[in-house]
Amino acid sequence: xxxxxxxxxxxxxxxxxxxxxxxxxxxxxxxxxxxxxxxxxxxxxxxxxxxxxxxxxxxxxxxxxxxxxxxxxxxxxxxxxxxxxxxxxxxxxxxxxxxxxxxxxxxxxxxxxxxxxxxxxxxxxxxxxxxxxxxxxxxxxxxxxxxxxxxxxxxxxxxxxxxxxxxxxxxxxxxxxxxxxxxxxxxxxxxxxxxxxxxxxxxxxxxxxxxxxxxxxxxxxxxxxxxxxxxxxxxxxxxxxxxxxxxxxxxxxxxxxxxxxxxxxxxxxxxxxxxxxxxxxxxxxxxxxxxxxxxxxxxxxxxxxxxxxxxxxxxxxxxxxxxxxxxxxxxxxxxxxxxxxxxxxxxxxxxxxxxxxxxxxxxxxxxxxxxxxxxxxxxxxxxxxxxxxxxxxxxxxxxxxxxxxxxxxxxxxxxxxxxxxxxxxxxxxxxxxxxxxxxxxxxxxxxx
Amino acid sequence: xxxxxxxxxxxxxxxxxxxxxxxxxxxxxxxxxxxxxxxxxxxxxxxxxxxxxxxxxxxxxxxxxxxxxxxxxxxxxxxxxxxxxxxxxxxxxxxxxxxxxxxxxxxxxxxxxxxxxxxxxxxxxxxxxxxxxxxxxxxxxxxxxxxxxxxxxxxxxxxxxxxxxxxxxxxxxxxxxxxxxxxxxxxxxxxxxxxxxxxxxxxxxxxxxxxxxxxxxxxxxxxxxxxxxxxxxxxxxxxxxxxxxxxxxxxxxxxxxxxxxxxxxxxxxxxxxxxxxxxxxxxxxxxxxxxxxxxxxxxxxxxxxxxxxxxxxxxxxxx
Numbered sequence: 001x002x003x004x005x006x007x008x009x010x011x012x013x014x015x016x017x018x019x020x021x022x023x024x025x026x027x028x029x030x031x032x033x034x035x036x037x038x039x040x041x042x043x044x045x046x047x048x049x050x051x052x053x054x055x056x057x058x059x060x061x062x063x064x065x066x067x068x069x070x071x072x073x074x075x076x077x078x079x080x081x082x083x084x085x086x087x088x089x090x091x092x093x094x095x096x097x098x099x100x101x102x103x104x105x106x107x108x109x110x111x112x113x114x115x116x117x118x119x120x121x122x123x124x125x126x127x128x129x130x131x132x133x134x135x136x137x138x139x140x141x142x143x144x145x146x147x148x149x150x151x152x153x154x155x156x157x158x159x160x161x162x163x164x165x166x167x168x169x170x171x172x173x174x175x176x177x178x179x180x181x182x183x184x185x186x187x188x189x190x191x192x193x194x195x196x197x198x199x200x201x202x203x204x205x206x207x208x209x210x211x212x213x214x215x216x217x218x219x220x221x222x223x224x225x226x227x228x229x230x231x232x233x234x235x236x237x238x239x240x241x242x243x244x245x246x247x248x249x250x251x252x253x254x255x256x257x258x259x260x261x262x263x264x265x266x267x268x269x270x271x272x273x274x275x276x277x278x279x280x281x282x283x284x285x286x287x288x289x290x291x292x293x294x295x296x297x298x299x300x301x302x303x304x305x306x307x308x309x310x311x312x313x314x315x316x317x318x319x320x321x322x323x324x325x326x327x328x329x330x331x332x333x334x335x336x337x338x339x340x341x342x343x344x345x346x347x348x349x350x351x352x353x354x355x356x357x358x359x360x361x362x363x364x365x366x367x368x369x370x371x372x373x374x375x376x377x378x379x380x381x382x383x384x385x386x387x388x389x390x391x392x393x394x395x396x397x398x399x400x401x402x403x404x405x406x407x408x409x410x411x412x413x414x415x416x417x418x419x420x421x422x423x424x425x426x427x428x429x430x431x432x433x434x435x436x437x438x439x440x441x442x443x444x445x446x447x448x
Numbered sequence: 449x450x451x452x453x454x455x456x457x458x459x460x461x462x463x464x465x466x467x468x469x470x471x472x473x474x475x476x477x478x479x480x481x482x483x484x485x486x487x488x489x490x491x492x493x494x495x496x497x498x499x500x501x502x503x504x505x506x507x508x509x510x511x512x513x514x515x516x517x518x519x520x521x522x523x524x525x526x527x528x529x530x531x532x533x534x535x536x537x538x539x540x541x542x543x544x545x546x547x548x549x550x551x552x553x554x555x556x557x558x559x560x561x562x563x564x565x566x567x568x569x570x571x572x573x574x575x576x577x578x579x580x581x582x583x584x585x586x587x588x589x590x591x592x593x594x595x596x597x598x599x600x601x602x603x604x605x606x607x608x609x610x611x612x613x614x615x616x617x618x619x620x621x622x623x624x625x626x627x628x629x630x631x632x633x634x635x636x637x638x639x640x641x642x643x644x645x646x647x648x649x650x651x652x653x654x655x656x657x658x659x660x661x662x663x664x665x666x667x668x669x670x671x672x673x674x675x676x677x678x679x680x681x682x683x684x685x686x687x688x689x690x691x692x693x694x695x696x697x698x699x700x701x702x703x704x705x706x707x708x709x710x711x712x713x714x715x716x717x718x719x720x721x722x723x724x725x726x727x728x729x730x731x732x733x734x735x736x737x738x739x740x741x742x743x744x745x746x747x748x749x750x751x752x753x754x755x756x757x758x759x760x761x762x763x764x765x766x767x
Binding site for chain 2: 010012013092169241245250251252253256260261323324325326327328330332333334335336337338339355358359360361363366367368369370371372373375379380381382383385386402403406409411412414415416417418419420422424425428
């Protein structure tokens with residue numbers, strides 16, 4: 001039997017060897033200014049609970065969820081609230097942020113770090129702890145975790161899938177976490193399983209990480225409800241739909257949530273955060289980031305407090321070997337290109353990838369020759385070549401007819417395109433346009 | 449730190465394929481049949497090949513220069529068009545004819561429709577049909593061919609098959625000679641073995657998939673078996689003689705003018721297979737591959753539209 005996987009996908013250069021053998025280094029912020037954007041998750045921005053001049057503590061909720069789909073923001077340091085103003089974040093936009101002057105004392109709130117016996121906690125209590133801790137999906141999307149673990153009918157959940165695929169090239173933070181905290185992953189998964197009586201746990205890991213597979217298999221040995229699944233190494237194996245299909249053969253589309261097909265997917269880092277919050281009373285105040293790429297002196301992995309400036313991570317990794325041409329927040333397939341390093345680490349940060357060369361710039365676009373390679377690699381079975389024609393004509397209707405909204409923006413089509421066409425860029429633009437159109441139509445209906 | 453960093457949309461990496469590399473692979477794949485054609489038919493074949501390729505590249509260059517468009521001859525697509533057109537020519541044709549054909553292919557069929565990727569027909573095949581209509585005599589005259597083997601034949605195997613039946617045709621050209629290419633025909637279509645070597649290269653290099661060629665050839669085989677003389681030997685004769693192998697692997701697989709969807713490619717191959725069978729068995733000519741493929745090219749967009757794949761998870765519903 002072959003390894004679990006999906007149809008389509010690509011095999012870009014992995015680049016993980018640069019940083020995968022570097023253990024996670026805990027980094028304390030050097031600068032005094034810590035920035036906490038109110039929008040570090042999918043959904044409504046959080047509402048500030050503090051005012052300028054207030055003293056805050058480590059673990060304190062400084063902004064609360066601003067809607068059903070939203071998440072709390074927690075201070076990672078102790079100090080004084082200096083300002084509340086828009087600041088630049090990784091995606092380039094300005095987001096209202098709470099700026100705290102770090103007093104370097106790290107005084108924490110009462111009960112911070114206290115051990116708890118999670119088996120005795122009620123389901124509602126666990127969900128409340130997760131919500132209070134500000135936990136969101138740390139695989140990149142940032143979907144509030146307390147919403148994810150509160151489906152309509154908890155009896156219908158059959159699988160809790162822990163995403164340890166880490167298919168994005170260059171990233172090794174999840175790998176290091178699996179190597180260094182396997183017990184927390186297992187325990188965190190057991191906490192989630194406690195919420196769902198009919199569910200079993202699956203930990204999916206790509207087979208380019210044999211040591212992690214071995215380690216977690218050893219820890220899962222005596223856990224009857226937990227299975228480690230070895231996944232074939234292929235991008236985007238860690239995409240939610242691809243992973244669910246690989247592990248369970250269940251399919252879902254853009255109109256469904258994983259819970260609709262009886263699955264809940266959480267990244268390994270999210271599961272560890274759940275463990276930290278529930279069993280050790282430690283909310284989400286840290287992030288593990290890989291700082292890597294051919295422009296960095298010593299590629300490695302850091303555990304940093306949220307709100308830390310990106311520039312500090314670059315310095316901690318020995319700075320640049322040479323002036324990079326491109327800097328990414330995230331990996332090369334789905335990461336955001338940065339024009340400044342003056343941005344804070346947020347819950348959604350996973351890595352800083354730096355390149356001496358920009359392959360996009362070095363491969364100018366040429367006419368499409370309809371080779372169809374984009375179709376072969378699309379994990380959503382779409383026809384990117386035809387979708388791009390619609391995108392170039394700004395034809396949102398035609399784009400929707402070609403199921404453009406099923407695109408997961410994984411970038412596989414643009415990666416393989418021999419004509420080097422910016423397919424994914426076109427689709428991102430169209431998907432936003434269609435979503436805006438749908439919102440406008442829904443608003444119109446409401447008025448009527 | 450704010451520096452001079454490039455900002456663009458993800459993905460930020462590209463694989464090492466390129467249009468030029470694909471076109472170069474197609475050129476490399478035609479080397480065996482090209483070499484065999486020149487060996488068998490001599491200098492005149494070589495002159496036709498060189499003349500046609502130069503005509504295509506030069507036509508593209510001059511057109512783009514005159515129209516103040518970026519010069520794209522570096523992508524090798526004009527070379528591919530020139531080679532395919534040349535390999536479709538009888539070896540003794542006056543060289544100005546394929547040169548005219550090359551100019552027609554590049555200017556009329558390719559550039560006037562918008563250049564690379566925009567032509568709705570295979571330029572080389574459209575030019576071949578243009579020449580067939582304009583110069584029917586020269587385009588189907590294989591009699592004066594001074595071949596590098598001992599034969600006084602004038603008709604191609606397919607023409608013989610049509611005129612005198614399978615048994616007599618077999619006496620004239622046995623299967624081995626057809627397979628090797630020791631027969632009259634166009635420069636590039638004669639040697640099945642040389643074509644298959646090139647086709648294998650294209651498949652190994654993942655430039656083409658076997659979907660169109662195999663379905664196409666199988667459809668012709670089934671059609672000829674049912675509507676012909678129900679003789680497996682005739683079927684094999686049909687497959688390895690005439691332009692079927694060349695057409696199936698090198699022309700029907702042209703990216704631009706064939707459907708891009710997988711299912712569409714199968715329907716397209718069946719469609720041109722039936723047309724080829726029809727033309728060969730019931731048409732006035734012994735050949736039929738070129739016309740079948742360009743008619744298929746015209747239908748391709750329609751086939752494409754009606755064979756869009758079902759998106760992943762479309763059928764999924766709330767549990």
